[in-house]
Amino acid sequence: MPALVAAIGIALIIISRQIDISIGSQFSMCAIIAGVTAASGLPLGVSIIAAIGAGAMMGALNGVLVAYLKLPSIVVTLATMVTWQEALRLWQQGRLLSLPDGIQWFGLSQPVGQTVVISIAFILLIGAALAMKHLSAGRFIYAIGTDAEAARLAGIDPKRTTFGVFVLMGALAGLAAVLNLVQSPQVQPNCGDGLELKTIAAAVVGGVAISGGRGTLFGVLLGMLLLANVNPALTHFHQPPYWEKAIQGLVILLAVLADGLRSRKNQL
Amino acid sequence: MKRKSFIVSLLILAALPLASCKKSEPKGNLTIALLPKSKGNQYFVTCEKGARAAAAELGAELLFDGPINSDPAKQNEIVENWITDGVDVIVAACENKDSISTALRKAQEAGIKVVTYDADAQPDARSFFVNQATAQGIGEQLIDTAAALTGGEGEFAIITGTLTAANLNEWIKFIKVRQAEKYPNMKLVDTKPCDDQKDKAQQEATNLLSAHPNLKAIIGVCSPSVPGAAEAIKQAGKAGAVKLVGLGLPSENSAYVKEGVTQAVILWNVEELGYLSVMAGAALAKGELAPGATEFTAGKLGKMKVEGDNVILGRPFVFTKENIDQFDF
Amino acid sequence: MKPILKLTEIRKSFGAVRALKGVSFELLAGEVHALLGENGAGKSTLIKVITGAHLPDGGKLEVAGAEVSHLSPSKARELGIACIYQQPALFPDLSVAENIALRLKKTGIFSRVRWQQQRANAVELLQRIGAEISPDSEVRSLSMPEQQLVEIACALGSGAKIVIMDEPTASLTQKEQHLLFKVVRDLRASGVGVVYISHRLEEIFALADRVTVLRDGESVGTNAVDTLTESQMIKLMVGREVASIYPPCEGAPGKVVLSLKNLGCAASGVKGVTLDVRAGEIVGMAGLVGAGRTELARILFGITPADTGEIVLDGAKITISNPGEAIARGIAYVPEDRRRHGVILEMPIAQNMTMAIHPKLFPGSILRFKAESLLAANFIRDLGIKAYGPEAPGGSLSGGNQQKVSVARWLATEPKLLILDEPTQGVDVGAKSEIHKIIRGLAKDGLAVLMISSDLPEVLGMSDRIAVMRGGEMVGVIDKDQADAHSVMAAALGTNGKEVAI
């Protein structure tokens, strides 16, 4: 579920024709910030706000560099990924952090807590899907992803929109970290490792065009479900786990291949 | 302009080794370097604690450095840096047996004493191995404990760290051997990697529980896997129905053990392992421990047994509901 | 009456290119004001200044009497300025209704998109201009004229007080043109000021109240349309007598170099083209934008290979499947879009010039810098390229000099056939006649030249024969002595209309 929340953000990023590979680091950083604030005795609400706020700030840094300094997002987020990751290691040394009671499941019972987490993720997904369709902001994101110059001529500010998408991505990474945090009584600083790959792959498999402008959040949900089930499927069919990565790679390649062939058809 | 900067920089690069001047460090005491498999791991942080205590007693300087990700080349790099530093003793826990041995042999050639702990290198690459328990001992202890809990029958699964970790694979091998010999009614249904991520261990355990409804036990062989699997069992409402045993630190597992989700955590006294390893290294450097010895005095631990080239810490310890509160690591 | 839009001494440069050298212009409410000028006279730049897409380097811009600085596209929209661009600036992945909605009233970021209303709005607007387009289809799937109609609907629906139309009829069929004219008249009647840009003088006489003529980035005067005749207008635009400035053709053409028989390519919409080009001859290619001329050149150059018919070069039947092959066979193509295809702006001009002759100049793939700069220096001298040296990046040159670099690249291949696509587009008058001299000189030296141009005086002045295309087909080849503006345009339009392309 937490990965789904992050995937919403990454889908918006890709639709606006950018990429963010720092979300795994953002996620870890937010998880630990939430964990540390909670462990220091502050109320859960403060931790949640701290995590989402920290995420939004990290997103804002990416946003400034990409939107206003016009730097390529792949390199910017590569640099911030390394920076946050190592800063976290320097700070936490990889310790497993135990959380106080009352954090898990937001202090509710397990079934209620699980329902809350799943509901939040789905409400967000549906909300974001509706916003992408029914709010001007959503249409702006599609517009700048399709053609930033045409968007500018149509009076949309591509810089502000891009910046906003990155901030939103960070905030969603923070929220995802919180949703992950409440699922167990301990938090590990490497909890976001590999999240960027997982979510980008889900978006691409779900039909979000890497060239921007096309894709739906419903597709992202399907992509997420498909990829998240490669591993359980191996388990269920009693297959050895070491094929997982190879299969994931093939699924990504097939998805991008299908997309490539489709857009080629469109051109003719 | 371009050409000029090119030449200048080439000159500088060429001048680097020429300009080298060996700094003579005032070296009163021993410098002991402790290499963990990975630095961020609570297990090795605890080892370091014991090692620091030993170093303080000896008046020695302790360097502690290790890899932070699973890049197999990192341990070698660190060892080679220590050779450059001219440390006196290297105490190493080996991630990749064969590759680290290459570097440790170089250290020995450079006159550095080498002791291994936790996971051994090739025998010719070190003088002694501080054996907290043999791979065989660990494997057998795990399966024996699991078998005792399940009555020696039913399906069980293993959650490991990464598929490439050498010592984990060694332990799994001995689990399989022992099970085939002694517990024919038990069946290993799956081995899953958790990439040293607790959250992934939780997912894997959840998958295992639903894929194998008759699962009786899970064995976690790396430390993040045990709390991860415990949370999965707890959330699935199968606490007690599916037994969980694993290697891990008491502090990370005490809540689950007390709740009865995790039945047993197996570990040696990690702090003492760090302490003993440093003591053995120092003794080796001072000549108090030489090949052929059968015992040596390790500070506050007193006389420790030496078997061949293994310094023995003792059998692994089983932490259960009854005794887990007595340990603070 | 107070002008609703007033520009005073507007200046704008791109690198070394001075696109606007101080243009003044004013627009009244309820008038159609035509803006006229040759290609490259600065019309498009001026429009972009008015819509806020470019910030001017100097000058004053007033809207409804108030001075506006730092105009941005969104601010322009708030001020009631709408524009129909020559190349539709639509979002191909979005639906028609959505495209229209995005261009209408500015909405807050969090305001709701009312799909029903948006659709109804689109239906109404499309009906008003009489376009039969479904509001739900993706713009990607529309034809060029249809996209242009959507643009018009956008401008119409925005409720703007100032509407700019940049060659709106360029790709429209006659029926759609009439729809457009009606829209323009309606707008005028409702008090909107329309800036109308077209190359077709007939349209200007039919629609406009006043006309401002631009030449080389300067305005050369504003007049009421009914005080001017067609030839006076042309004279204002060109600033010289048409046809007098072209280098004369000399000598008789030689043997046939290129012969096309029934050539076609389904993907690019070219069919059944038959044409001969002789050595020492310049064949002009006339036609409207989108008539298939550039597409034909792309077929000959192997970018979109032919799928029917045959190409005979020097008597041998050949196939051309990629540009490399075309170059090896002696075909050179100076493309229309100089900045994207002709010259790589970031690279030194010497490297640009040798780019097409790598295998020949650099045997074994190893660069020979001396040979390269020698070759470049020769071309710089021979073609009179103004640059500080072979190492100057292409982007630092003015448009005309960039075009010469592009020509030099292709002359370096020592071709048998040179295809030029709009060789003087965006080039100032001085450089233009130099380029004309170069082209004529090449033909004199025995090169077969195929020159695509939308600049009718240029086609008439330069060509030995004029081939006219319409709708992807070759509709006629006219000899120089029989060609005049009327006959060529008639062939290009397929009517007896009096429209004149300049």
Add this chain to the structure above:
Amino acid sequence: MSFKSLLARHEAVLVFVILFEVILFQVLGRNFLTERNFSNVFRHSVEIGLLAVAMTPVILTGGIDLSVGSMMGLCAVLFGMMVNALGMDPWVAAALAVASGALGGGINATLITRLNLPPLIVTLGTFSLFRGLAEALTKGAESFSGFPASFLALGNSTVAGLPAQIWVFFAVAAGIWFLVHRTTFGRSFRAIGYAPEGARYAGIPVARNTGLAYVIAGAVAGLAAVILVARLGEARANAGIGYELLAITAVVLGGVSIFGGSGTVFGTFLGWIALAILNNGLTRISDFKIMDQTVASVARELSGLLTGLLLLTALAIGASIKTLAVRRARQQPIPLSKPDPATP
């Protein structure tokens, strides 16, 4: 100001950074400028250096290759299998490992150039695929060792005062330098990076030459795998994890534009040296403390952090130089790189 002098300035800045690092670490650290440590700096980073120089042509074409680290894992495993399971001569196996790398690069090249798919996603896919194949081939667990000493010498011996593998690096770097700066291939990489369509209109075989860059990157990844195995004495599926990011970092730090077109192999070389020295130098500082730990004991985290910050700074400086250039364009002729609004 011409583009070239800007680049030269970037390289001059890097030389300065390197000098600063050297002085800093010599003053603060122990045993920094010793012959042995000097060898270590290169011995331990030569694989990344190889990947970085081979990545340069790819980035010059405006592409990227995320799969090189995974490719190392796959080639290392293939090499180990060929020697151990098939009993092949290690040098023959090494040649075959390089060839397999080239083949893997060929897969990337085919998907990218023939099917026109975006390099970022294609190589993200092969990043998973190659690593996955390496794990599947070894069932995740097997490793290969026991290579002959003559082969291990490639990774551990010294030739003419320098680590043996550094000579291999010099040969490869010189080769790629020649390719990029002295042949028509290099010229075409730039042209493709600046304007792929423009290059096509100039008759440059765009697909073939772009493909070549990926094939070279793959082959060099294979070579890096062989050198890593020779240094470690063990071949395992986890060889080269995360190296792609380090290599890209070195390239970008070296002043190669991630948009393609501009940059030099020498710049990449300097970027790599700066990173390698930073990485090693911090481990030398054991007399200063940061957050209650000696710098040396948190050197890895610190150097990662500094690398990230250095990269961000390099990018920001690059961006402001660009802004300045744009501002200056009002007075002086400066290349325009802003493309016209897209034409359909």
